Amino acid sequence: MPAVISRFHQQHPQVKVRIMEGQLVSMINELRQGELDFTINTYYQGPYDHEFTFEKLLEKQFAIFCRPGHPAIGARSNQTVTGLQLDNADATRQLLQTVE
16 A cells, blocks of 8 residues: 555645545545545445445455464355454444355
């Protein structure tokens, strides 16, 4: 991501770039209110498709990191991870729900 931002700044030096970390739902609200021009975030097909335009930047791969001997090691389906306790607004939880 740093290389992308650097290249963008070189091509558009007049544009002020502010980097923030946040969850998609709060960023969407700031887009609606005109406080943000765009957000780079984890995309999952969902309720914002009709409201915003999305452009895929990268192929994102997810991996699960487990302690040795954990039952998820070698799992062949996402059913093993569906029981994870994640915050309702967590982007990873939202992504997992789309593939359940």
